[in-house]
Amino acid sequence: MNATTPTLLYQHLADDVASMIASGTLRPGDKLPSLREMRTRRQVSLTTVTEAFRVLEDRGLIEARPQSGFYVRRRPPLPLPAQSSPSPEPSLVSVNALLWRYMRIAHAGTFGCAVPAAELFPGAQLQKLTSEALRRHSHLLSDYGKPAGLDSLRRQIARRALGWGGRLAVDDIIVTNGCIEALSLCLRAVAQAGDVVAIESPTYFGVLQLLESHGVKALEIPTHPVSGVSLEALELATRHGQVKACLLTPNFSNPLGSLMPEANKRALVEMLAERNIPLIEDDIYGEFHFGRERPLPAKAFDTCGNVLYCSSFTKMISPGLRVGWVCGGRYQAKLEVLKYINSFTTPALMQQVVAQFLESGFDRHIRRLRRSGGAGN
Ligand SMILES: Cc1ncc(COP(=O)(O)O)c(C=O)c1O
Structure with missing residues (x-):
């Protein structure tokens, strides 16, 4: 690739603006030239x-203001935390009592849950669809339905998986009560009380709660705020x-927001398959990307059903x-039974x-959600 390729042109432009901000030529609150002005001045394409x-937004240097344009951010981005260095010994988890005390404080329920602000959800459309579903499909209230879930929903999920290269059939999918039930069923399928499960450090508090309630020991793996879990440390530990x-969140982990590079995901999946260690992947934030492409989940590299x-x-x-x-990959049949036992x-x-x-409206909605920058709580 040479310096005139389009890929590098945008980086050059981003670097030039970044250095003007660093030198103080562009100051916090200054408005940047519009996209079109910049295109004319630099003789480059709008793209x-x-x-x-x-790129500058991702680096936290500029921000878009609706109907106004781009501005140099007033607050410099916070420095990144260092890669964590947890204890190399596995240990039983004990967070539930503390979390429960916290949850009882009014309005504290969503702390750490990274939930978008309520107005960003498609409330009116959901209301309409609920009334419609009640009118047209009233049997849904008088029937238990299949434990694995409605075929129509599973078909939609399977179709959407094509977006990240997943070739899933309807029967490869089990609908659950949120991601937390999915994670819980997977833990039950692959580990027993006293077993050791490797997790990111830090990880989502709900994962710690699950490990505690399953009596499983946590082995915290050093995790970098940008590139995610350390493969070297995981290689040694396993x-x-x-x-x-x-149990990992390769795409936008909570709370760090780290994103494992694709090469690391591939290496992770290959290493764990070789060692016959199942990977429970939490991809709840996979659709929340700022770049054009959705980051692939680790599941995209799974050739033997080792990734749940x-x-x-x-x-x-x-x-x-x-x-x-x-x-559930190769654990699918076991998970179906567990789902039936757990919540029918x-x-x-x-x-x-x-x-x-x-x-109907999902694609437009998710584009809007991405544009808005997401998490409000
Ligand atoms: C990483 C992660 N996984 C799982 C969950 C739980 O998801 P759900 O509400 O769908 O059960 C959350 C909620 O905050 C989360 O941050």
């Missing part, structure tokens, strides 16, 4: 300028057969509907509403 501004499973893929519509459509799913099924009315929304 190059748009991409350069996106060498001697002590680790029974891994979990996600939900909680952050994308509505937390209250409680609709999630799991693709997921409310079919809610599944129908999500299936309808996926068919």
Whole structure:
């Protein structure tokens, strides 16, 4: 690639603007030239300028103001935390009592849950679809339905998986009560009390709660705020057969927001398959990308069913509907039984509403959600 290729042009432009900000030529609050002005001044395409501004936004140097343009950010981005260095010993988890005390404080329920602001959810459309579902599919209230979930919803989920290269059939998917039930079923399928499960450090508090309630020991793996879990540390930790499973969020982990590079995901999946250690992947934030391409989940590199893929519509459509799913790979049959034992099924009315929304307004909605920058709580 040489310096005139479009890929580098946008980087050059982003670097030039970044150095003007660093030198104080552009100061906090200053307005940048519009995309079109910049295009004319620099004699580059609009795509190059748009991409350069996106890079600057991602670096936290500029911000878009609706109907106004791009401005130099007033607050410099916070420095990144260092890669964590947790204890190399596995230990039982004990967070539930503390979290429960905290949850009882009024309005504290969503702390750490990274839920988009309520006005960003498609409330009016969901209301309409719920009334419609009640009118047209009243049997959904008088039936238990299949434990694995409505075929119409599972078909939609399978179709959408094509977007990240997933070739899933309807029966590869089990609908769950949120992502948390998917993770819980997976833990039960692959580990028993006393087993060691490797996790990111830090990780989502709900994962710690699950580990505690399953009596599983956590082995915290050093995790970098940008590139995610350290493959070297995980390689060492999984060498001697002590680790029974891994539970990771390769795309936009909570709370760090780290994104594992694609090469690391591929290497991770290959290493764990070789060592016969199942990977429970939490991809609940996979659709929340700022770049053009959706980052691939680790599941995209799975050739032997060793990755148990979990996600939900909680952050994308509505937390209250409680609709999630799991693709259990080689554990699928076991997961179906566990789902049946755990909660029998997921409310079919809610599944129908999500299936309808996926068919009608979802694509536009998720683009808007991405543009808005997402998390409000
Ligand atoms: C990383 C992660 N996984 C799972 C969940 C739980 O998702 P759900 O509400 O769909 O059960 C959350 C919620 O905050 C989360 O941040």
